[in-house]
Amino acid sequence: MCNRRYIGFGKNVLFPDFFIYITVLIIFVDMEQLVISTWKHGIAANEKAVEILNNGGTSLDAVEHGVRVAEDDPNVLSVGYGGLPDAEGRVTLDAAIMDWKARIGAVICVEHIKNPVSVARLILERTEHVCLAGEGAYNFAITNGFQPDILHTEGSIKKYIEWKKGLYGRSQEFHTDEYKVKKSGGLGINDDGNHDTIGMVAIDKNGHISASCTTSGTAWKLHGRVGDSPIIGAGLYVDGEVGGAASTGRGEECVRACGSFLVVEMMAQGMSPQEACEYAVKRVIKLNLLSHVNRDHDYQVGFIAVNVKGEYGAASVREGFEYALAAGGKNTLTKSKYIIDEKFEIEDL
Ligand code: SD4
Numbered sequence: 001m002c003n004r005r006y007i008g009f010g011k012n013v014l015f016p017d018f019f020i021y022i023t024v025l026i027i028f029v030d031m032e033q034l035v036i037s038t039w040k041h042g043i044a045a046n047e048k049a050v051e052i053l054n055n056g057g058t059s060l061d062a063v064e065h066g067v068r069v070a071e072d073d074p075n076v077l078s079v080g081y082g083g084l085p086d087a088e089g090r091v092t093l094d095a096a097i098m099d100w101k102a103r104i105g106a107v108i109c110v111e112h113i114k115n116p117v118s119v120a121r122l123i124l125e126r127t128e129h130v131c132l133a134g135e136g137a138y139n140f141a142i143t144n145g146f147q148p149d150i151l152h153t154e155g156s157i158k159k160y161i162e163w164k165k166g167l168y169g170r171s172q173e174f175h176t177d178e179y180k181v182k183k184s185g186g187l188g189i190n191d192d193g194n195h196d197t198i199g200m201v202a203i204d205k206n207g208h209i210s211a212s213c214t215t216s217g218t219a220w221k222l223h224g225r226v227g228d229s230p231i232i233g234a235g236l237y238v239d240g241e242v243g244g245a246a247s248t249g250r251g252e253e254c255v256r257a258c259g260s261f262l263v264v265e266m267m268a269q270g271m272s273p274q275e276a277c278e279y280a281v282k283r284v285i286k287l288n289l290l291s292h293v294n295r296d297h298d299y300q301v302g303f304i305a306v307n308v309k310g311e312y313g314a315a316s317v318r319e320g321f322e323y324a325l326a327a328g329g330k331n332t333l334t335k336s337k338y339i340i341d342e343k344f345e346i347e348d349l
Helices: 042-054 059-072 116-126 134-143 154-164 251-256 259-268 273-290
Strands: 034-038 093-098 104-110 131-133 198-203 209-215 236-239 243-249 301-307 312-316 322-327 330-335
Touching: 034 042, 034 059, 034 243, 034 301, 034 312, 042 059, 042 198, 042 322, 042 330, 059 093, 059 116, 059 198, 059 209, 093 116, 093 236, 104 116, 104 134, 116 131, 116 134, 116 209, 131 134, 198 236, 198 243, 198 301, 209 236, 209 243, 236 259, 243 251, 243 259, 243 273, 251 259, 251 273, 259 273, 259 301, 273 301, 273 312, 312 322
Parallel strands: 104 131
Antiparallel strands: 034 198, 034 322, 093 104, 093 209, 198 209, 236 243, 243 301, 301 312, 322 330
């Protein structure tokens, strides 16, 4: 389906009466390209994605190469190279990609591969499968020309050793930006960690939407743990006739709500991207409360979304989530709307 906008027609009536010419003028205008991604490292990722789109690339090209910037950046501690290891000291990566034709590819728990999103794209393009995990994903990548890499950095090893020494208390609560650790006494609600996954949604000049998501998951996770990022419908989702969405935050909460699918489905039912993101966040909160055993309620989940009209939205459980938006020649970082504030009441859900 082509979503280029039809912007008008004209009618030309000439004399004499029996010579009537009707000229119908149909002009198709390219959609305005737009890229939205999670967190502040989304700025650099968006820049790359926009460059790809400006050079005639599709939204699929844009969301793949855009998030690779974060995968390659050792300072982004929740994605790709430099991503913090699991409890066994292993860096295991998850990634997924989806386009407007419902083509999907995902890798789960792959080690030693710097750009899992590109492996996911290869699965999308070259196989009949939708997902490869662990050693199978690694072997597939190597067979297809990927080079094995050491993904640990000096910094990530140091943090791992500190965690092992018990300096960070419980696992899985790590804010990569500010190097904060959640203490059992409870820091403020903004200090929940592990929300630096990059998710990206892009719309190209043909109105085609694609999404990608890539992460090393929560720091110090149990080996083999998988969150939302590589799960189609949780970490990302695209309906080519509706729009696309991606998520970040504590994956367990998003998976429970089929978060990104829910956002897109609510857009299909008529909600704007902003309304749909807020709706999905409320669902996440509700299901977290409902299924409270063994888990705390200090977590973050955020969604970004774009519809085929080029409208966008973003929302999160609590304060602190930011998204990068590249549109109309600008690339800016904005704080999202959030649901749990001081006025929040459970009845609001
Ligand atoms: C996960 N959503 O694995 C990811 C975590 C994340 O920065 O956002 N990490 O649950």
